[in-house]
Amino acid sequence: MANTSDSTYMEPSDDVHAEGIHAGGTPIVYGLYDDEVDLIEAVRKANADHLDIYDVYTPFPVHGLDPVMGIEESRLHIGGFVYGALGTLTAFGFMTWVFTRDWPIIFGGKPYFSAPAFIPITFELTVLFSAIGMVLSFYLICGLGPGAAEVNIDDRITDDKFCLAFSSKGIGQADRDQFADFFRSTGASETSAKVL
Template sequence: MSNIKYILGHFDDPEVLMNGIDKLQKSNIKIEDVFTPFPIHGIENKLGIKRSRLPIAAFIFGITGTITAFSMVYYMLVHDWPMNIGGKPAFAFPDFIPVMFELTVLFCAYGMVFTFFYVNHLFPGRAPRVMDLRATDDRFIIAIDAKTNDVNAVDAVLKDAGAVEIKHNARKYISYDEE
């Protein structure tokens, strides 16, 4: 048993999974992570995941876009080369708004998504840190560190909670290089 690194509890239903998380937590078993094929509502509260700060990042990126666009248009049309268009003022603010809006959206979207990729270590070519292949198909998987927990006790709790399958993995992640 000593070469088990991770215990994976497979569930086939999100509601049973949530009960499973409760039961494990009641037995003071620390959950390493949960892998699911789609987002489960309310799971972040159970696992104590803090609210994402991405919306704040999105706002800051967006406002950066607004300021960039305004500064650019102001510099070009008012400061650097004001044009006399029928004697109208060069600083025609309403005309600046469309470009300011577009750049706000552009900066916000790209800034936020690339922050998301950065914090989750998502980039093309990254080796997927997947513990079980069915987590992207039809299984809801709770991963528990086998080194710091009693394997038999964890197995018993998982079985009791309705896990359809319990796996003992000798390595943390699946190797995508082996065939």
């Protein structure tokens, strides 16, 4: 791993870029920050400098990062509603079909279509469909799941470092200098390069 322990910017070696091209991965340059406040300031500055952020990696959900990065509110809850509505219709429709069409039975003199008695199961299936659907959608759109390849930039990103990464695909020396200046001026504690 090409980490530097001091706070100087390490020139991404040509090997890294060559390897990246052959491997078809994205070469990135990144800075590690010690504090989420520094990270948010860095993202702000990157936006002001019109630098294209590749991604930001943090050990925990940093509040205030989404608006700065322009991340819109997730639409997963709309999905949750749709899955839930599907559960409602499935449960209520199925029970209605069974008790009025497929196999009508009189229980305690109640009507075949005894809607109030269907409510508990309808509610449970609504929640079940919504939760399963939403969670699966979440893993699917994030590309997460058992067997997903490990994307490892730095082991400390899940510990106490906040990472801001820029794509360095096909960039020249001038751009590299600009990134170096950027990381230095925004207070990154370490900078490095890597191919994802």
